[in-house]
Amino acid sequence: MTSTIKAIPDIVIGRLPLYLRALAYMIEENREFVSSQELGDRLGISSVQIRKDLSYFGEFGKQGTGYEIQFLRQQLRQILHADKVWEIALVGAGDLGHALIRYEEFCEKGFCIAVVFDRDPQKIGRKMGGFEVFDAESIPTIVKERGIKVAIIAVPASEAQAVSDILVKAGVRAILNYAPITLSVPPKVQVQYINPIIQLQHMAYYLD
Amino acid sequence: MTSTIKAIPDIVIGRLPLYLRALAYMIEENREFVSSQELGDRLGISSVQIRKDLSYFGEFGKQGTGYEIQFLRQQLRQILHADKVWEIALVGAGDLGHALIRYEEFCEKGFCIAVVFDRDPQKIGRKMGGFEVFDAESIPTIVKERGIKVAIIAVPASEAQAVSDILVKAGVRAILNYAPITLSVPPKVQVQYINPIIQLQHMAYYLD
DNA sequence: TAGATTGTTAATCGATTAACAATC
DNA sequence: TAGATTGTTAATCGATTAACAATC
Numbered sequence: 415m416t417s418t419i420k421a422i423p424d425i426v427i428g429r430l431p432l433y434l435r436a437l438a439y440m441i442e443e444n445r446e447f448v449s450s451q452e453l454g455d456r457l458g459i460s461s462v463q464i465r466k467d468l469s470y471f472g473e474f475g476k477q478g479t480g481y482e483i484q485f486l487r488q489q490l491r492q493i494l495h496a497d498k499v500w501e502i503a504l505v506g507a508g509d510l511g512h513a514l515i516r517y518e519e520f521c522e523k524g525f526c527i528a529v530v531f532d533r534d535p536q537k538i539g540r541k542m543g544g545f546e547v548f549d550a551e552s553i554p555t556i557v558k559e560r561g562i563k564v565a566i567i568a569v570p571a572s573e574a575q576a577v578s579d580i581l582v583k584a585g586v587r588a589i590l591n592y593a594p595i596t597l598s599v600p601p602k603v604q605v606q607y608i609n610p611i612i613q614l615q616h617m618a619y620y621l622d
Numbered sequence: 623m624t625s626t627i628k629a630i631p632d633i634v635i636g637r638l639p640l641y642l643r644a645l646a647y648m649i650e651e652n653r654e655f656v657s658s659q660e661l662g663d664r665l666g667i668s669s670v671q672i673r674k675d676l677s678y679f680g681e682f683g684k685q686g687t688g689y690e691i692q693f694l695r696q697q698l699r700q701i702l703h704a705d706k707v708w709e710i711a712l713v714g715a716g717d718l719g720h721a722l723i724r725y726e727e728f729c730e731k732g733f734c735i736a737v738v739f740d741r742d743p744q745k746i747g748r749k750m751g752g753f754e755v756f757d758a759e760s761i762p763t764i765v766k767e768r769g770i771k772v773a774i775i776a777v778p779a780s781e782a783q784a785v786s787d788i789l790v791k792a793g794v795r796a797i798l799n800y801a802p803i804t805l806s807v808p809p810k811v812q813v814q815y816i817n818p819i820i821q822l823q824h825m826a827y828y829l830d
Numbered sequence: 831t832a833g834a835t836t837g838t839t840a841a842t843c844g845a846t847t848a849a850c851a852a853t854c
Numbered sequence: 855t856a857g858a859t860t861g862t863t864a865a866t867c868g869a870t871t872a873a874c875a876a877t878c
Binding site (some may be wrong): 430457516537563564590613614 | 635638724725794802
C-alpha cells in the first residue's frame, strides 16, 4: 500500500497569509497568546475553521490557553516560505509599474523587486525609482541568470499573455497579474489576479 | 405557502464581471456569437458552470448557436448595475491614493472618483490630479450630500477601521479596501480587499 | 479540580459537474 | 434533417461546521 498523500486544499493555503498578518499585528500589540476564537473574530472566520486549517500542518496550540503567537507566526512563515526573500521581476514600467516600484511594503514583506522590464525604447536604460529599466527582450536571459521565480505583470491586457509565456519559459513559477485578462499557464505555475474593477462590479450588484 | 426566494450565490455574482470583461474583448474582435464552451476556455471555467451561472438570471442563449455577444453583455451590464456611473469617494491621498486617481480605467468602467479625502493638513486644500483634497472631517457631510454609495480606502491599516465606520455611517454601501486589515462592517455593506502581499504569500507556498 | 480551549470526526451544507432532454 | 449547443436535474465532490473527547 502506497502512502496516502492528503493534498492540502488551496483555499486553506489562501487563508494562512491572513493568519500571519493578524499575528504580526498582535505581536506589535505585545500580545503573547491568542485563541482560535479571538483570531477568528478579528478576521471574520470561525474558530473551528482556523483550528482545522492549522491542523493540516501540525498541532500548534495548547488546550486551555490557545496559541503562542510568536511560535505560530514562525511556523506559518516557514510553511508559506515567508521567512526568505524572493526576488521579483516587474514587467511594465508605466504608471502602474512606477507605483509598484515605489510601494515599499513588497520588499518589507520579503518580495523585493529585483529587475524592471519594459519594451518602450523611451524607457529602456532610464532609471525609475532607483531601478534601471531593461529591455523586455532581455527577460529570458536576466530572469534565468538570476534564477527569478516570481514576477509581476503590469503591462496592457493585449501584451500580458505574451509576457506571461516568456516569463514561464524563463523559469518563473508565480505571477501576480495586474492586467485585466485571464492568463493561460501550465499547472505548475501559480497566478493571482489584481482586479479592482472586477471587484467593484461584483459589489455594485448589491447596490440599487 | 410563501414564495421561495432562491438567493443567488455570491460566488456566482463574482464570476459575472469576468464574463462581462471577456464579452467586451470579443466585441472588440468583432465577434457576434459565442458558445459557453469558448467563453469558458477563455476564462478557465467549465462551460457548464457558465450556463448554470447565467441560468440564475434568465435564458440568454440559443441552442446550436450559443449567445449573442452584444445581447448577453447588455444583460450582464444591467444585472451588475454596470450600465450606470457610480461616484466614488477616495479616502487617502498618499502615494497609493495618487496612483488610483491617475488610473483612468476606473471612470471608463463607470466607477468615477468624485471626491478625495485626507486628514493631512499638508494635503488638504491642494489639488491632486485635478481633484481638490478635502479634509477627512468632512466625509460625513459631503458623502451624504452627494449620495455617494461606493468608497475606496487607501489609508494606513491603523486608520482603516475608523474610516470605514465613518463611511458606513455616511451611507456608503460598498468599500474597496486597500488597507491590509479585515474590516468589520454591517451585513448590508459590501467589502472587497486588494492585497497583493497576501496573494504573493499564497503563491510562495508552492515555491521551493 | 474546574474552566478553557484544542484537535478531530461525522454531519451538514453548498458548489461543481455529469448526463441528457429540448431545440435552434 | 443532423449537428451543435443550451438549460436543468441529479449525482458528485469539496468545504464548513457541530459535536465532543482530550488535555492544559
